[in-house]
Amino acid sequence: LNRDLIERHDITLADYEILVQLSEHPEHRMRMSELAERTMSSRSRLSHQVDRMHKAGLVLREECEDDRRGTYAVLTEHGWDTIVAAAPDHVDSVRHHLLDVLGPAAFAQFGESCETIARGLGGGRADV
Amino acid sequence: LNRDLIERHDITLADYEILVQLSEHPEHRMRMSELAERTMSSRSRLSHQVDRMHKAGLVLREECEDDRRGTYAVLTEHGWDTIVAAAPDHVDSVRHHLLDVLGPAAFAQFGESCETIARGLGGGRADV
DNA sequence: TAAGATTGACTGCTCAATCTTG
């Protein structure tokens, strides 16, 4: 999935997951810590990640006014265009590499098992 | 699983998989390319890996006499002691993090799905 | 020319330390 995204849209799977979260939120903006939680990432990993995505012009950082420790990550126009273009291809990749080889039943079961395992690990991650 | 192995036995999960393969082979020795294939690793990744394991005293490199392009990786005594000590704990980790949270049926299904997906990717890997 | 294996540069993740504000 990662390689497909890199080849076709010049973003990584980790980038993709950030872009999805932001694109689904009001004003395309989220607090760093919420973004970290939703993507099952540590804060430091997310911080490095957003650095790279900023250099690539996909996101912006903005200060938070009500809590001055906080930072927002905001989707840029280029970020939005990228996720809109990449999403259908990514869905195809998932279908091709997972759904088609496993079949619908095992595919659904596989997804549930992944979630169960993740919950079992505490949902949380180191560094947090 | 990786963190458990690092904490308890100072080896990574990747190290563990190499040690298992070697320990199960006659004379505790394998050709690099066969080892790469069995562990679903690229040759270059395996080469770096064996470098690190060599520094840690877990394995040795030995020249191959019948094919002088070839190299063997050989388990050291320390490597053998390490895998013997780590294996039961690793089995416990798998039970604790996977079997117990998924249950026997989903656990078995999950393993099969992982294998199916890997086969679907060609079994092989880049660099090869 | 291809196969076995290695190397070095680059990217990404983890961990621990740090800085700032609540």
Add this chain to the structure above:
DNA sequence: CAAGATTGAGCAGTCAATCTTA
């Protein structure tokens, strides 16, 4: 002191280039 977030060092994996022998 806690929480939000960032930073830098160090380790692991990828890719392309290289070297040697078949």
